[in-house]
Amino acid sequence: MRKVFIKTFGCQMNKLDSELVLGRLAGSAYRVVADESEADVILFNTCSVRQHAEDKVYSHLGALKRLKEKRPGVIVGVLGCMAQKEGRSLAKLFGVVDLVCGPRRLAELPSLLEQCNGSGPVVAVDRDRRSSHRAVSFEAGRATGCRPTRHRAYVAVMTGCDNFCSYCVVPYLRGAEVSRPPGDIVEEVRRLADDGCVEITLLGQNVNSYGTGLKPGVTLADLLAMFEPVEGIERVNFVTSHPKDLSRELMNAVASFPKVCEYLHVPPQSGSDRILKLMKRGYTSAHYRELLLMAREIIPGVEIAGDFIVGFPTETEEDFARTLALLKDADFLNCFVFKYSTRPGTAAAELQDDVPLEVKRERNQALLKAQEETSLRKRRALIGSTVEALVEGPSKRDPSRLTGRTRNNCIVHFESAGDLAGRLVKVRITSATPLAVSGDVVEE
Ligand code: SF4
Structure with a gap:
């Protein structure tokens, strides 16, 4: 049996993809190991959302040069978004990469690994974002004990994204938005419950638009209702919500279905309407504030988390002041802040990345500090309860x-x-x- 090691970078969707990849490999003559130095196959499941995430992968690949010299038979594979973005050039860059496999070709991994025979890199990426290739089979891995935690599981309800926010590379790399039929999802959740799972988190890049293109029509609110009768499941979560698709219907569903948790992750990204327009987000900061009010009115006890990007091209002190004001008004339980970095091929890449790194750092720190105060105040309010x-x-x-x-x-x-x-x-x-x-x- 060959020993396989995987290191995952990036989002929950990547974590789930890694779990499913390992499940698939463990079912076909591979044994999963936790130590890279023991492995015959080393896989990096990568993220391209920010330059920083890519830099980490490059540094890991560089560090493998010596290992490959000592053990040339070890197969090194780059999977996921960076593989899709860089393709064959990744294999050339360090001379250590044997396999490059994009996120929609992961189902082919066992046969792709068989093709790695030292005669040159094997490359499987998809140039057409509407191609019929799908991510690794959603069911693989569930039966083979590769779930990191028995009582919790991620469940993909859709793949891809059609939003094309101007800074984001995901629609190009993960392809067009495709929703899974609800029956398949509920069946998978039943199997997870039979295997001891009590909490599921539904994953979609833009989970609020779940159901687009499915016939008969179905919404995320309809889907949430379907988990209520599933015995064993206690909690249902979903991420990530896009503000423009967060509907009253969905909020009512969160409030009325006992298993659905009172938590929304709704990234505003900026508090400046000018920047939101440049980001092509499709809402204003006033609309975002209204959504928060509506959610708190409809869903008792709801907590909300946000994300912001600081230093988007042309962001002025005034734009940033609006972002800081929104963060303070939003009263988030948690908030994640990222410094903008240009993603080649996106619409924002046409704009000059003109906010100096030092200013991005200062704005990042200012938001984190304000959020820390809010987070502490909200958690202190729980003392005694x-x-x-x-x-x-x-x-x-x-x-x-x-x-x-x-x-x-x-x-x-x-x-x-x-x-x-x-x-x-x-x-x-x-x-x-x-x-x-x-x-x-x-x-x-
Ligand atoms: S909704 Fe926007 S930020 Fe989220 S994955 Fe799609 S394009 Fe990227």
């Missing part, structure tokens, strides 16, 4: 404690002697930091 947490397992920072999450995605740490992973516990909150709350279990 009792929350319900779904236990994930030992805390990463302090393995003697356990970590769980509330329904609205607040991280909770607590002491417990038992292995409670996958169980719901009641925790009385005694302290808070900007990232998490801590407390004592009052009921298991």
Whole structure:
């Protein structure tokens, strides 16, 4: 049996793709190993959303040169978005890459690996974004125990994106938006529940537009209703929501279906209408604020997370002040901030990347600082209350404690002697930091 190692960069969709790839390989004469130095096949599942993510992969590939000299038989594969973007040139760059496989060709991985015989790189990418190739089979891997956590699972409900936000390379790399038939998704979730899964997170680049093109017509709200009867599933989440597609119907569904968690990840990206227009986001900051008000009115206890990009081309101090104001008004539980970097081939790449790196850093820090204050205030407000947490397992920072999450995605740490992973516990909150709350279990 050949030993395979995979390192995943980027988003949840990539994590799921890696899980499914390993599942598929483990079913065909490969054994998964956790240590790169033991592996016969080393795979990097890559991300191209930002230059920084690509730089990390380049650095890993450079570091493999010595290993390839010592063990030329080791197969090195680059999978995912960078593979799609760079194609054959990746193989030439370092001379260590044997396989380049884009995100829509991952289902072919076992046979592509068979073709790697040292006679030159094997390249499988898709130049046509509407090609009929699909990502790795959604079901593969589910039966072979490659899920990182037994009680939680990502479930892809769609692939690709047709939005073409001006800074984003995803629609070019992951292809056209395609929704999975609801019956297939529910069937997969049933199998996951039979295998001990209690929490699912539905994944889509633009999950609110789920169902586009399916016949008969179906919406994400319709899909959410279908998990209510699935025995064993306790919690249903979905990411990522696009503000322009976040409907009242969907908010009503979140409020009315007991299994659907009160948490929305809705990235505004900027608080300046001028920048939002340049980003081709399709909404204004006023509309975004209205959405937050509506969500808080309709969904009791909802928490909202956001993302911002700072330093988009031409962003002035005034534009940034509007972004900072939106972040403060939004009262996010969490917020992720990214410094703009040009992605070749996108519409924004036509604009000059004219905000100096130092200014991007300052704006990044200013947003993070403001969010830290909000995050701490919101978590301190929980002190003295009792929350319900779904236990994930030992805390990463302090393995003697356990970590769980509330329904609205607040991280909770607590002491417990038992292995409670996958169980719901009641925790009385005694302290808070900007990232998490801590407390004592009052009921298991
Ligand atoms: S919605 Fe916009 S940011 Fe999100 S994947 Fe699609 S193009 Fe990229």
